[in-house]
Amino acid sequence: MAAALAGFVLKQLASLAVDKASLLWNLKSDILKLQNTVSSIQAVLLDAEGQSGKNHQVQLWLQRLEAVLYDAEDLLDDFSTEVLRRKQMDGNVVANEVSLFCSESNQVAYGLEIANQIKLIQSKLEEIDQDRNQFYFQTFPVSDDKEWRETYSSIPDVVVGREEDKRKIIDMLLLSGYKEKVVVVPIIGIGGLGKTTLAQLIYNDDIIKTHFVCKVWVCVAENFDPKFLVKRILESITKKKVGDLALDTLKDLLHEQIKNKHILLVLDDVWNDDRGKWDRFKNLFASSAAEGIRIMVTTRSLNIAKLTATKLIVPHELQGLSEHESLLLFEKMAFGEGVEPSQRYVEIGKKILRKCYGVPLVVRTMGGLLSSKETESEWKAISEEQLLSLGREDSDILATLKLSYDNLPSNLKRCFAYSSLFPKDYKIDVKTLVQLWMAQGYITKSSQSSLLEDVGVEYFKNLLWRSFFQEVTKDDDGNMESCKMHDLMHDLAVAVAGEEIKCLSVDSTGSGSLLNVGDVNLERIRHISIDLQDRNRWWSDIAWEAPALLAKATRLRTLLILKNCSRGAELDRSCGRIFSEMTRLRVFGLGGAKIEISSFVFYKLKHLRYLDLSSNEMETLPNEMTRLVNLQVLDLNFCQRLWLLPVGLGKLSNLVYLDLYGCSDLSCIPAGIENLSLLREFPFFILAKAAADSSRETAACLGELKSLDNLNGRLVITNLEWVKDKSDAEAANLKEKSQLRTLELFWSPANNYNMAARRGCDHERSILEGLQPHPNLKRILMQFYGGSSIPTTSGWFSSLRNLVEIGLFYCGKLQSLPSLAPLVFLQALKLYGLDSLEHVQSETVASSSPSSNNDLQFLPSLESLSIEECRNLIGWSARDTEDKSPPLPRVSTLKIGGCPKMVSVPRFLVNFDEVELKDVSSELLGAFGASLVSPSAHPRFEQLSLECAKDFPQGSTLNLTSLVMLCISHCDDMTTLSPSILRHLSSLQELQIQYCKILELEDGDGDDVSPQQVLPSLRILTVRKVPKLVALPKWFQHSSNLQQLELYGCDNLKFLPNWLTELTALETLTLPYHGYISSRCRNSTGEDWPNISHIPNIEVDGKYVQQGGRYLGTFEEEEEEDSEEGGDIGGEEVEAEQQQQQQQQGASWHIQISRLSENCFARITCNLFEKCFLP
Template sequence: MAEGMLYGVARKIIEELGSWAFKEVASLWNVEAELENIKNTVSTIQAVLRDAAEQQTHSHQVKDWLEKLKDAVYEVDDLLGEFFAEALRQGGTSENIAKKVRYLFSTPNRLVLRKEMSDKINAMKQKLNAIAEDRKLFHLKEYHVEPPVSMDREETHSFVLDEKVIGREDDKQAIIKLLLEPNNEENVSIVPIVGIGGLGKTTLAQFVYNDKNIKEHFELKMWICISDVFDVKMIIQKIISATGEKLEDHSMDKSQDQLRKIINQKKYLLVLDDVWNEDPHKWESLKDLLVGGAKGSKIVITTRARLVAEITCPVSIYTLKGLNEEQSWLLFKQIAFRKGQGQGTNNPRLEEIGREIVRKCQGIPLAIKSIGNLLRLEKTEHKWSYVNNNILEIASQQKNDIFPILKLSYDHLPSHLKSCFAFCSLFPKDYEIDKVTLIQLWIAQGFIRPSNKSQELEDVADEYFKDLLWRSFFEEGMGGLRYKMHDLIHDLAQLVAGAECTIITLDRNNFDEKTRHVSIPFYIDSSFIETSSLLVRAEKLRTCLLTFKSRNQYGAGEIDKSMMNKLILSCRRLRALGLCGVQIERVPDSIEKLIHLTYLDFSWNKNIETLPDAISRLWKLQTLKVNNCRNLKELPRDIRFLVGLRHLENSYCERLSHMPVGLGQMTCLQTLSSFVVRDNQASTSGPISSGLDELNSLNSLRGELQISNLRCLKDVYSKPSAANLRAKQYLDELTLKWHADNPFFCSVDDGDEKLLEDLEPHLNLKFLSVWGYGGVRFSSWLSLLTNLVSLDI
């Protein structure tokens, strides 16, 4: 099922092999033909993934072929990563990689490595070619552009029995109110109903459509099921047929003319059910032909994607929610307990199990109906318990029910979004996903590929996230940048990810050699990890995360140095390693063995005091997190060698005494949560910090920056203005602290006024906090911060 993830890795390989750096490599190795062959083979294989994914459901041979292909493509990615890591280990950067490659392969002592890598490339070429040749056995179709999605769904109609609609009376009245209120500007206004598949959008529209007040209010009513391709000509002809008129001519011009005559000066209600169109131009083309109705005419649109609703009418969007628990139970009881048998009251145990099933359906009427229909002829507690314990597996097998309906949303996704969505199955149900972290993890896996060089990875990933949010795959959490997945959407993510993404559980061994991304809940300790199959089968792992549902759970697990050594040596292909709150005291030097590592998170480990300099040899590292490591005293001394580091998150590291020398060379940095000015009177060991001038060139910094220990600036050799805060246009939030250890302490100091004046930020700043400032007057630049929304002094 996880063809989306495979597609993402294949796309990454093709782009890398087409880059100037790899062309330079090919020339030096004299393997231009081999690398070009690998690139073309992966491209050819990528083109058949869509068809292979569809055929594997009914062909074990295709399924086996896909597994072999998956292994081979991941091996290619590992091989390319191995080369880059070796080149960077010799002192290269992403900018001068070609020059460093020449050095790497020109000296005599590098000949062995050159031969070894060339042999690996040749072996890989032959392996891929053999797999590509096998594809011909299955007559797979090649799609070099995204193929249109075929909507395998029955056409809807406008009728529903009122007594079969449960729990939607309030929604019905809300929609009717929107339909009956007069239009202020245009003759025709639009009411989009948005919600995930199976929520009952069509049923609600039918409920409204047949209401007595609606029938009396509108002179003309029409119901059209869109579902598949949004073809304006076809929709026009469907509308004409829905009015009862005979289509006079099949040409576009005659059809639009006939439609406008039919609706001219008539107050009409048009329902467009199941709309997927995301092209605003197509929508405008249709809307222009529908504006001729009388004032008060309305168009109701049902859609799964908020993006579609925003295109049609961003003002009157009605977001449909799930049924509450009691409404869900009434619907389930109506389906599962046949009339006259009274099973719900005569067998309390069945009712108890039924209510558990209903809770798992999370208010989705189609899921409730699907399971209810499955159980309506069953009377045994055993069968009901079995269904309750295996809802995901059973529901996915129902051909015309909830999962096929939900999977339409997944099938409709572009390939680059499929991998991102499937990856989200790593987070537990009800988990509030931090958007920033998720984006960093997507980048770590190579899922984010900009269409041009000027785009930042984070900006492209943010667009990916918005696409999934607007297509109803995410819903907003309690606050900030945190989001959740509906339980059934999470089940869908698990279904399409298959064995590739796994959450480790205590009750069953759900980890196998196909698993490449794993998350470990907080309640599983190191002894379980060591005795399970995780370490034995971890060779192919690319992600290993510890996840927590809330902050008060940090610190529940524990991994000692020995256990961490075993984990590192077992998981050499990791791209992302998250070890939050596992009470590590020392990080072993073996961490440098993870040459592919791009994302590393040690947050909430209160016992860590120092990080080994071996971390500075993780040349591909892009994200390093040490948030809430409250006893961390210093960062790796040679961190400046991590020239590709984009995010250094070090919030709430209260004992951090200084920043490492050379930080200013890390111009790729977009996140630097905290910068600590060194107190040279309190600490004399190590090199003297060069002060705020380390910030001078870090003009790509985004989000939040805290500068603390400003009182110590007189003891270091730099001027406050050297921080160059005026050039940091992407910073949203700036916190200035005069004292790191006691932010509330303040002493009158005239010099503080000049210091603060020199710390003038860019006028884009939105949040400013100043702690322990000893001046009498605030700086003149405050009045220039016209975008400021919060000031805390």
């Protein structure tokens, strides 16, 4: 790290040596002298760092050097900051306090102080330089970090040679002959062998997706706590945060989620070898009503694999890649896709691969390393490094990965080491990571025109190519969004970071204390992150301990509370004072903590470049914050109470990211943001609401956006009703902002306050004309727009040919839309609350066949169509007829609701994942059925939801043969559902009928329909709150594949028919709180019990009466048994075994109690353990 640090200091010195401020303060000679000394030391650092692992004295020498170089960096950064403030004053941008600083007397005093500090650092470095002579270091020429070869446009997602492993494990998972309900299949192998990758391949396999309704992935690592794991599983299933609930409550929630489902759970990277913990976790699933539970475990430990494996299952031991597979993977990483490698290089690569033992992580890393080496001599040098000693232990693999690290350019070394701030398996946000690197000064611009964040992304790509990062996800625009580190790479990052970078974690067992604090060397620590682990733990748990510890870490440059961990507990005012004394901070992340912002002394934090105050509750920000002239990132995301920003915000001329999204109370943006020419992300622009507002004069107008040419990503502009005229809108110059991808234009709902600003349709249309976007725009959303049409003049709309999404919401006066025909990339169209719109398209579109070329098709890319609450909408087109309109070829999600006058829809090729029709007319239902065109003999139609419909779309029955799931809900006017309709749903597997007041399920005796034709594929039937249901229709008895039946709140259903015994595939019957029927099925003496006793799982009134084919009885029966026989404690399994031993202690007892019912202890009186001593 010393070499990288020395290089950065030299670049600072070179920059300051030519600055006129150094001449003004007479510092040039001191700076040049310091520059020469650092250069002299830098020449030996490559050899010194190589020896440091073997020579403790060299290591101590390097530590001394690093400490002084850090001090030099701080001093030079302080100097640069004051230079920047002086330049601001010269530009008349800054306030009086800087003018005071730049007065003649202060300039002289400051110059003397800086000169003295430079001389002090020079003296320390000269002493260190003298001491180096005892080590006889070799000198090497120092070259700038050269650019790597930008040969590859993307990072390949390469997986080689795991098909046979994948097939074997899938076979084990799908096998149905196991006696156990919970089947565990372990995968074992050393680190880097590809266990996680193999598990991912299996998890995403199409066969697995089809078989398992519910799939959950949890990375366990060292935190094998059953409660924590259940929470993670529930959050994965429900996509919602789960509170700090008792384990019993979590278990009930889990059982509800997995009931009647086939479950696949992956527990990745398991280290727990405590059988008790494992059994408790597994039993949480064993007592559920899931159809089948398969758990796939990945681990490095054979003992853990044997402990977790289901009986008769042999853990799958993963082997290394073969020579051929290793070479194939290596070539893809070293040479890229489609490149014919030189045979000489291949032969050297084969020698290297023989020392990699087929470990994919090592093969990938070595390939990535050699991709940056251009000459044959460089390849040979790598092959002759210390690979000969490589074995197959994790420590040996780590040594090889260290070789790849050693060959990184010095700036990339610092970037990689800094990544140890994140805990293992943490999902790292790539944009945040690059911002943190920027804040620490690790990124160097390759040219004056290049942007730091773009260079930072290239840094990340280079590290990704060399396998230092993995598991990258991308956003809709193809930008890298998140990544993870392999746990061995994380071990390497921690090792090379040494004592300078630490991730502290909070004890999740309840004490809330900071763990691994003893590892922190307060003299050497520079960067700290705090991981709360349990995402529901509050900041206050550590508030008493963290500030006291951090107050002693006087050299701290990073304090980062990891995102989404802190949850808004209030910090004491003293914390602000403590944090304000951390004057060397570059990164300060307090997202989510309730902080008293007034307790901070911001002018002391002059080095600060990254400040995260997101999701906090402050209402204002102090003007003093504008003195943070180095600030690059200011994150105020979702500070929902914030209403006022500092007036001098425009002084922060280095600001690159200003995130105000979700600041719903913010009144306006202060004037002066036009000075923030480096801004790249500024997603939320609020116009002042009225000229009468006191903030209006100091508020930014749209014209200030003109100079922000680097804006990219998303831009939301609100309060557009207060724009004066078209010229004001044009001043924003949106048509030149080529990097914007999403534009959201929001007017406010019309009310008495803003009525004067709503100056008619023509005015609002002219404002929209002035806001013409660049053709590169991909998404446009508008809300409460008051114009009657969208501009088409000057190519306003027709030029936006790259649009993938259009959303129009509550545009109540909009009467027409432009032609959508040119939008060949459009994927999503959302229309909501367009009360004046009668037709989506006013012009006829020429028909084309489904097999036509995409250029001739209408909206060939459209996948999602949503039309809701358009009360006067009549149809899709004013002139089209059903037989002439071209079909939309790719729509998979369709949602139409709250359009009572709508009678026609476009034609669709049947390729649906989900269709929802809510509160629509019978005519529309018929039109929908007639609109469906089958593209092939195997159309796809996954799900149809009918809500508030008057009738079933009868015209569509012939076209619904591929429908898999049907939900009929809240259809209060629907009267019948007869076999003549349902017989066409031959592929239907799930039917839900709920909350339909007058719906009757007819037997269909008068229909010319064979009962065997009705719903032959049905597996799940749910009927809730259908009061007209008197008896189950007879045609259900021929649904021979029915597996799950749930009846709830059907008060007029008086019995269950005896033909239920013919449904031999039925596995689960659920009667939740069903009154009369429940009483007939609650126990073995119930009148309907003979009709259902063959069903393995029966739940009545929220309690299992029968489970796994075993009769459990009712609560009353258990209570009666308990009172008669004290040894049977509420439960399913109680064993008492007397084991008499011939010892002095006399007889001993072994008692095992498990699977107790919920409140059995309330009925136990026990005097057994008197005068007993526990061992």
